[in-house]
Amino acid sequence: MMRLYYARGACSLASHITLEEAGADYQAVRLNTAEGEQRSPAYLAVNPKGRVPALVTDRGVLTETPAILAFLAQTHPQAKLAPTEPWAFAQAQAFNSYLCSTLHVAHAHRHRGARWADDPAALAEMTRKVPETVAACFQLVEDSMPEGPYVLGDAYSICDPYLFTMSDWMEGDGVDPRRFPKVHAHRERVRARPAVSKVLAEEAA
Numbered sequence: 001m002m003r004l005y006y007a008r009g010a011c012s013l014a015s016h017i018t019l020e021e022a023g024a025d026y027q028a029v030r031l032n033t034a035e036g037e038q039r040s041p042a043y044l045a046v047n048p049k050g051r052v053p054a055l056v057t058d059r060g061v062l063t064e065t066p067a068i069l070a071f072l073a074q075t076h077p078q079a080k081l082a083p084t085e086p087w088a089f090a091q092a093q094a095f096n097s098y099l100c101s102t103l104h105v106a107h108a109h110r111h112r113g114a115r116w117a118d119d120p121a122a123l124a125e126m127t128r129k130v131p132e133t134v135a136a137c138f139q140l141v142e143d144s145m146p147e148g149p150y151v152l153g154d155a156y157s158i159c160d161p162y163l164f165t166m167s168d169w170m171e172g173d174g175v176d177p178r179r180f181p182k183v184h185a186h187r188e189r190v191r192a193r194p195a196v197s198k199v200l201a202e203e204a205a
C-alpha cells in the first residue's frame with residue numbers, strides 16, 4: 001500500500017485527489033506544517049526536503065508533484081489520467097511543470113519569503129507583489145486553456161487536480177477569480193467531482 005504525506009491546504013492536495021481518482025491502494029498521513037512537523041527528524045528521514053507531498057511506494061519515496069502525478073497516471077492506466085501519446089503527454093507535463101516551477105513559486109512569496117531573503121523590507125516587497133505575479137500566471141493559463149471542460153480539452157487528466165489546487169489559493173493570494181472565467185469555471189467543475197469532494201472532506205476533518 002502506498003502512503004501519502006500531505007498537509008491541509010497544501011499542494012499535496014493534487015496528489016491526494018489523484019490517488020483517489022486512480023482508485024489506488026493508499027493511506028494518507030497528515031502533517032501539521034504550521035507546527036513544523038515537516039522538519040521533524042522522523043519526517044526528514046522520509047523526505048529530506050522537508051516538504052509535502054511525499055509518496056512512499058514499494059520502489060522508494062517519490063517527491064515533486066508533477067512526478068507523483070505522472071507516476072500515478074502511468075501505474076493506474078485504467079483510470080486514463082494522462083495521455084499516452086508522447087507529444088500529448090509532454091503537453092500535460094509542460095502544464096504541470098509550469099504550475100510547479102512558476103505559479104507555485106510566485107504563491108510561495110506570500111508566506112515563504114524567508115526562503116529567499118532575510119531583510120524585512122525585501123520580505124514585505126515579495127509579499128506585496130504576490131497578487132500581481134500570481135495573476136500574471138493565471139492570465140497565461142487562462143489564455144492557453146481550451147474551452148474545456150478540462151485543461152487538456154475533453155478528457156480529465158492529472159493537470160486538472162493540480163490546477164484546481166492552485167486556483168483554490170487565488171483569493172488568499174489577493175487575486176479575484178472572476179478575472180479568469182475559464183479557470184474559475186474549471187475550479188468549480190473539478191470541485192464537484194466525487195473524488196474531489198471526498199478528499200476535501202477528509203482533509204478538512
Ligand SMILES: N[C@@H](CCC(=O)N[C@@H](CS)C(=O)NCC(=O)O)C(=O)O
Binds near residue numbers: 052065066100104
Ligand atoms: N516542488 C514541490 C513543492 C513542495 C512544497 O513546497 N510544499 C509545501 C506545501 S505547498 C511545503 O511542504 N511547505 C512546507 C515548508 O516550506 O516548510 C512540489 O511541487 O511537490
